[in-house]
Amino acid sequence: MSSIIREVPSNAIGNSRIGDFLSWVNEKHGMSLTNWSELYTWSVTDIEDFWASVWIYFDVSSHTPYESVLEERVMPHAKWFTGATLNYAEHSLGAPEQAGDLAVTAVSQTRDDFTLTFDELRAEVARVRSGLISLGVTKGDRVVGYLPNQPEALVAFLAAASLGAIWASCAPEFGTQSVIDRFSQVEPTVLLAISGYRYGAKDVERSDELAEVVAALPTLTHLVHVDYGLFSLDSGFRDAFITGTGLDHPIAVVDYAELGALSAGVDVLNTDESSPDTALTGLEFEPVPFDHPLFILFSSGTTGKPKAIVHSHGGILLETLKNHGLHFDLGPGSQFCWFSTTAWMMWNALVGGLVVGSGIVMIDGNPNYPDSKELWRIAAKARTTLMGMAPGAIMSARKEGICPREDFDLATVEQFGAAGSPLPAEGFEWLMEQFGQDVLVNVGCGGTDVCTGILQGSPLAPVYSGEMTAPSLGFAAKAYDSNGQEVLDELGELVITEPVPSMPVTFWGADGDDRFEKAYFEKFPGVWQHGDWVRFSSDGGVVVTGRSDATLNRGGVRLGTADFYSVLDTLDEVADSLVIHLEDPDGGMGELVVFVQTESGVPLTGELSMRVRRELKTRLSPRHIPDEIVPVTKVPLGRTGKKLEVPVKRIVQGAALDEVASPGALQDPNSLDEYVAFAEARRERDSA
Numbered sequence: 001m002s003s004i005i006r007e008v009p010s011n012a013i014g015n016s017r018i019g020d021f022l023s024w025v026n027e028k029h030g031m032s033l034t035n036w037s038e039l040y041t042w043s044v045t046d047i048e049d050f051w052a053s054v055w056i057y058f059d060v061s062s063h064t065p066y067e068s069v070l071e072e073r074v075m076p077h078a079k080w081f082t083g084a085t086l087n088y089a090e091h092s093l094g095a096p097e098q099a100g101d102l103a104v105t106a107v108s109q110t111r112d113d114f115t116l117t118f119d120e121l122r123a124e125v126a127r128v129r130s131g132l133i134s135l136g137v138t139k140g141d142r143v144v145g146y147l148p149n150q151p152e153a154l155v156a157f158l159a160a161a162s163l164g165a166i167w168a169s170c171a172p173e174f175g176t177q178s179v180i181d182r183f184s185q186v187e188p189t190v191l192l193a194i195s196g197y198r199y200g201a202k203d204v205e206r207s208d209e210l211a212e213v214v215a216a217l218p219t220l221t222h223l224v225h226v227d228y229g230l231f232s233l234d235s236g237f238r239d240a241f242i243t244g245t246g247l248d249h250p251i252a253v254v255d256y257a258e259l260g261a262l263s264a265g266v267d268v269l270n271t272d273e274s275s276p277d278t279a280l281t282g283l284e285f286e287p288v289p290f291d292h293p294l295f296i297l298f299s300s301g302t303t304g305k306p307k308a309i310v311h312s313h314g315g316i317l318l319e320t321l322k323n324h325g326l327h328f329d330l331g332p333g334s335q336f337c338w339f340s341t342t343a344w345m346m347w348n349a350l351v352g353g354l355v356v357g358s359g360i361v362m363i364d365g366n367p368n369y370p371d372s373k374e375l376w377r378i379a380a381k382a383r384t385t386l387m388g389m390a391p392g393a394i395m396s397a398r399k400e401g402i403c404p405r406e407d408f409d410l411a412t413v414e415q416f417g418a419a420g421s422p423l424p425a426e427g428f429e430w431l432m433e434q435f436g437q438d439v440l441v442n443v444g445c446g447g448t449d450v451c452t453g454i455l456q457g458s459p460l461a462p463v464y465s466g467e468m469t470a471p472s473l474g475f476a477a478k479a480y481d482s483n484g485q486e487v488l489d490e491l492g493e494l495v496i497t498e499p500v501p502s503m504p505v506t507f508w509g510a511d512g513d514d515r516f517e518k519a520y521f522e523k524f525p526g527v528w529q530h531g532d533w534v535r536f537s538s539d540g541g542v543v544v545t546g547r548s549d550a551t552l553n554r555g556g557v558r559l560g561t562a563d564f565y566s567v568l569d570t571l572d573e574v575a576d577s578l579v580i581h582l583e584d585p586d587g588g589m590g591e592l593v594v595f596v597q598t599e600s601g602v603p604l605t606g607e608l609s610m611r612v613r614r615e616l617k618t619r620l621s622p623r624h625i626p627d628e629i630v631p632v633t634k635v636p637l638g639r640t641g642k643k644l645e646v647p648v649k650r651i652v653q654g655a656a657l658d659e660v661a662s663p664g665a666l667q668d669p670n671s672l673d674e675y676v677a678f679a680e681a682r683r684e685r686d687s688a
Contacts, residue, residue, distance in 0.1 A: 002541035005432050006441065006463035008036070016459035018326040025053055036460035036470070044476040047073070047498055051080070051318060051474065058321040058356075062086045063287035070499065075526055076517055078499035081314055085287035088294050088313040089161040091321075092354040093125065093283075094118030098332060102359045105335070105382045106151050109365030110198040111229035116151060121354075124151070126283040129159040131259025135190055135222045135252075139164030139286055142186045142296075145342060146170055146179060146193035146206075146213065148364035152226045152256060153342050154351050156192050161294055161313070164286035168296040168308075171341035172197055174639065175664025176209045178306075180216045182298045185308045186508055187219040192256065196231030200369035205231050214241060218248050226256040290314030291505050297345055297448045300638045300665060307519065308508035311348075311451055312501075319452050319502035320352035322473060327442065328386050329415060329459050330358040337361035337379050338388030338417065344640045345448045346388070346419065358385075367393070372400060373407065380408035388417035390641055391427060391443075392576075395569045398430040405434050415440040419453065420641050422544055424566035425466030432463075443468050445532065445544045449520070450502050454494070454530065455542050466566065467541035474500055479534050484524050488538045491560065493548055496528035503528065533560055549646055552581035554589060554623050561645055564594065567619050573608055575599045576635040579626070580649040593652070594626040595675075597635050604631035630678060636661075636671035647672065652679045 013019035022039050026032060029049065033039050043050040048069040055066075067083035094103060099119040107113050116124070137143060143160040147153040147169060157167045168186055170179045172194055183191070191214065196205040214223055223241060225233050233253065241251040294313045298306040324330045336353035337360075340346035353360040361382045367375050376397075379387045387410075397404070404410055416431055416439055423443050431441045441463050444456030454477050457469040471477035479492030486492075506512040507519070523529045533548040545560015552559040561579050568577040576597040584590040596612065598604055609629045616624040636644040647660040657676050663669035 002467055002537045002539050003465045004462045004540075005428060005465045006437055008460055008462055009437075012460050017329050017331055018458055018460055021053075021057055021326055022460070024057055028053065028056075036458055039460070040470060040473060043473040044471075044498055047474065047476075051501060054318055054322045054474075055081070058325060060086065060317065060321070061090055066290070073499060075499050075528060076503070076521055077513070078503070079291070080318075080499075080501045081290040084290050084314065086290065086314060086317065087162060087164070087285035087288060088317050088355075089125070089158040090285040091317060092158055092351070093122045094354070094357060095332070098357055101332065101357075102335075103354060104151050104154065105359065105361045107361065107363045107365075107378050107382075108148070108150060109200060109369065110148075121151075121155070122283060124155045125158045125162065127260040128155050128256075129162050129260065129283065131224075131254075132159055132163060132165070132190065134260065135224075135254070137163055137165050137190055139288070140293075141165045141190070142168065142188040143190045143192070144168045144170075144183050144186065144188040146172055146174075146191060146210065147226065147342055148172055148194065148197055148228070149340060149342055149347060149350075149362050150228075150364050151362060152192070153347075154362065156224075157295070157351065162283065162285050164288045164292060166293045166296060166310075168298070169342040169347070170298075171343040171639065172206055173199070173204070173341070174343060175662075175669060176212045176216075178639075178662055178664025179209075179213050181305050181662065181664075182308070183213070183217055185305070186296055188217060189219060190222045190224060191217065191220055192224040192226055194226050194228040194231075195233055197228055198230060198365065200366035203230060207231060207233065207237060211237065211240075214251060220251050222252045222254055224254045224256050224259065288313055293505060295348065296508055297348065297451060298343075299448060300640060300642065306665075307515070308512075309448060310505045310508050310512070312505050315501040315503070315505075316348070316352070316451060317355065319450070319474075319500070320349070320355045323349075323452050324352055324358065325356045326473060327453065327456055327458055328417070329440075330356050330386060332357040334358035334385045335361060335382050335412070336386050337363075337382055337384040338386075339363050339367050339375055339390075341639070345446075345451050348451055372396065373402060373404075376402070376404045376408050376410070379413070380410050383412045384410070385412055386415045386417060387413050388419070390420045391418050391423040392421065392569075392641065394418060394423060394427045394431065398427060399569075399572060403434065410435075413439055415442055415459075418443045419445065421643070422546070422562035422566065423466075424569055426566075426570050428463070428465050444472075445542075446472075447530070449504065449530065450500065452502055454496065455534075455544065462540070464541035467537070467543050470540070470542060479536050480524060480527070480529075484527070488536055491533055491535050491545060493523070494530040494532040494534040494544070495524060496530065547646070552579070552592065553583060554581060554592065559623060561643075563620055564616065564624065567615050568594075568596070568612065571612070571615065573598055573602045574612075578632075578635045578643050578645060578648060580645055580652060582649070582652065589623075591628070592624075592626045593628045593630060595630045595632045595635065595648070597632050604629070632674055632678075634668060634671045634674075636675070637667045638665055639667060641667075644672070648675050651675050652682065654679070654683070 063085045066081040071079040103118040104116040195207045291312045442457035444453035446453035455468040461469045476498040507516045545562045578595045582591040650660045
């Protein structure tokens with residue numbers, strides 16, 4: 001049974017944006033909705049009225065009005081707000097009365113921190129927009145960034161979007177092949193990039209990698225170099241590209257600081273001058289259809305070339321307004337802080353804070369430098385109202401005994417978010433102990449595919465220990481068994497049964513529609529299959545136990561990997577872990593293997609192994625007892641922090657390393673080596 005650890009505050013309706021929205025909906029539609037459950041049911045039943053209400057309530061600015069909200073309730077390729085033209089970037093630069101409000105707080109380990117007001121941000125977007133026009137960028141062109149989570153990436157994205165150009169980005173720590181695998185698919189004309197950065201105390205030069213990336217992108221006409229205050233491009237590098245040495249054609253090298261300098265007259269990010277004269281910064285926005293591509297997000301690419309997922313101006317705008325305004329409770333005066341890199345959809349979600357008039361905090365560097373309290377320190381200094389963290393970081397803070405509210409002034413925090421992997425019940429309870437009943441713990445699950453949360457909390461809904469609250473507004477999310485029947489109180493495939501505006505337009509490239517349909521609609525025609533294994537409780541609360549392709553089938557019983565981690569993460573001696581199951585072709589129990597990374601200096605003794613088995617048996621079930629516990633020095637993670645359970649399983653089953661993972665898609669390119677060695681030793685043992 002679900003355990004509620006935070007009831008809905010009695011003043012929630014009168015003291016939250018979603019409460020105001022509910023009251024507005026009642027007045028607008030002559031209804032009498034009184035709580036979260038009724039509002040959610042309406043949002044997935046009368047979906048046209050719901051999304052039209054989001055449009056009107058948040059005052060979407062359109063250049064031409066829509067003719068219909070939704071042409072037909074079909075998936076895939078539902079047609080939303082047909083006839084409307086708009087531009088996402090137009091909604092990201094603050095209302096006129098917010099000109100002097102804080103828009104961006106930039107925190108970096110490479111250069112000094114600084115801030116931008118909405119007025120300054122608008123001026124900078126106008127300047128860079130003018131510069132992109134001078135480089136020949138027009139509607140539909142692809143502009144890509146090999147950039148850190150800093151304002152230059154935000155400005156370039158908004159400038160490109162204002163033109164109707166299409167944005168994509170990779171973090172500069174990505175290996176060259178991973179960058180090439182992504183950017184080569186979209187055939188960009190302009191690349192913005194840095195040539196180095198500092199990660200903690202380590203200086204990392206990327207000039208050679210940048211040269212390799214540029215050489216592998218034959219469609220490029222311009223490289224825009226961003227001076228990040230650490231490394232610069234030498235004259236030989238510039239000359240090679242300008243003359244086309246070793247390339248199919250010359251590439252112009254431009255400094256970011258020079259983009260549009262004559263037309264805008266100022267470079268906010270590279271000047272000590274005061275706020276620019278806005279009379280110099282006229283800014284226009286290309287009206288585009290609702291489904292015009294805004295940006296391209298890439299899947300992890302750990303087991304093949306990453307999918308290039310196309311998201312639209314209108315879909316992302318509507319979903320961001322709904323999600324950030326109604327679930328995150330963000331608006332003018334808020335400060336949104338969530339550590340991310342430019343390669344994860346959380347970056348797109350972070351910069352989306354501007355759409356509802358919130359300020360955002362952009363962080364680049366090692367989040368655990370100079371110590372593991374750094375993110376708490378940043379959040380306190382930025383007067384954060386919504387703070388987001390990875391579940392692993394939350395559990396580490398709990399294990400270390402950090403007391404964030406005692407150590408830092410976090411009185412402004414109203415909501416705490418977590419996403420990326422399941423958070424154990426102990427993590428929920430620790431957050432509640434630290435922040436109290438006044439702070440909403442909002443744990444969500446969604447992803448790159450829809451660029452938002454499918455499951456998450458709300459100021460109007462209770463918080464359940466170890467469980468997400470419910471599906472997000474507008475998401476008709478359910479669990480299906482293998483026959484496509486809805487199930488409650490048991491595990492099933494996470495599906496969405498009604499269209500949602502932020503579902504992708506397509507996958508980029510040849511046969512994109514076919515690949516898109518196979519990815520999400522092959523198993524259940526007309527119904528979105530997300531790929532997660534989930535349980536909806538009849539008394540409230542939702543548990544995601546992991547990816548469905550990594551779910552363990554132990555003698556015919558499905559076990560979620562998240563259940564294992566919820567136990568192992570609470571053991572003081574265990575730093576991290578990874579679990580796989582090797583099926584028995586004859587239908588038996590198969591073999592359950594748990595890889596354990598212990599804390600520094602702690603050996604994996606027989607006693608500790610026995611304790612691991614005992615805890616899994618006692619807190620879960622006898623089926624969860626591993627057949628083998630293997631010590632490892634590192635658990636392999638993808639760039640977004642997800643454990644690579646499927647690649648490890650395939651390696652142990654005999655697949656070659658280059659068949660299951662691209663080194664550039666890993667946080668540590670060598671992190672799978674010891675698993676390859678384990679697999680080889682295992683095969684030798686079995687053949688002896």
